[in-house]
Amino acid sequence: MKAILYRHYGSPDVLQLTEIEKPAPKEGEILVKIHATSANPLDWHNMRGAPFPVRMGNGLRTPKDQRLGTDIAGRVEAVGKSVTQFQIGDEVFGVCAGGFAEYACAAEQEVALKPANLSFEEAAAVPVAALTALQGLRDAGQLQPGQQVVIHGASGGVGTFAVQIAKALGAEVTAVCSPRNVEMACSLGADHIIDYTQADVTRQGQRYDLILAVNGYHSIFAYRGALRPTGRYVFVGAASARLLRGMLQAMLLGPVLSRTGSQHLGFMGIAKITQQDLLVVKALLETSKVVPVIERRYPLRETAEALRYLEAGHAQGKIVITVDQNDHTEQGLDQSSRGEPS
DSSP: OEEEEESSOSSGGGEEEEEOOOOOOOTTEEEEEEEEEEEOHHHHHHHHTOSGGGGGGTOSSSOSSOBOOOEEEEEEEEEOTTOOSOOTTOEEEEEOSOOSBSEEEEEGGGEEEOOTTSOHHHHHTSHHHHHHHHHIIIIISOOOTTOEEEEESTTBHHHHHHHHHHHHTTOEEEEEEOGGGHHHHHHTTOSEEEETTTOOGGGSSOOEEEEEETTOOSOHHHHHHTEEEEEEEEEOOOOHHHHHHHHHIIIIIHHHHHTTSSOEEEEOOSOOOOHHHHHHHHHHHHTTSSOOEEEEEEEGGGHHHHHHHHHTTOOOBEEEEESSTTOOOOOSEEOOSTTOOO
């Protein structure tokens, strides 16, 4: 089978489409024939080995696990011992290691049956980004109906899900994005939109119950000033130049600042992949309360270009990588196709 491997940390040029042996499912695992996968910032952070803490679990000098990719959607090819929820032929979506491949093994508890109203490509766009948005809002943010929430970075993979999930949770949503993404943010249901080239959300005089910094631009002190007395600030991520600063502020200063008052400021960390939360998201997808936004599609052989585009930081929604080129069902809010600019 074909898979994308990287033997050294570096730019997308280190990625190679390689022929490797098809894996066999272990106990509690299923083997999935992958029809589509999608790119996440986690993938290019792993590829580059940056920021440096990324290397702590996967090798300081070279990657121990040379596979990339996490989100998958496809059909069950085989099941391991003790698997009870799935059978051969089931259409599933979820998370695994080495998703940039024709086949991969996934833990039974990290996948769910694919929503029937979604194509494989749409389903592959969902898992990591949607779970990050859900857990950032519901768990770290403790969002309640009627509260006012800011999604800073509302047009990317996590942001597009966050706007929709926040609305589904009953919040009043302010989306912060660039001028070219204003129309899209409006279509996703945002109540208010701030073009960050024209206004600074932290200097509008408005106070919010929750600020979800998907693409955190300001310092933790600026965000703190835009919170209500009992508000919460959740740092999810930022552009590469500001990522380490944002993480350190949220992890080190957040707990200190949280002890000086009733506000809570902190770092969300990596989303927990659970079947329970996949099913929560699946229900939202099946009722069309949440719709995946796909900007570009790339074939597996062009995975390097997909990550290069994602890393540039201007993607609208998700970047999908197609493994089975026969599945091109067009649904959802599709911005363009197979690498063509939108």
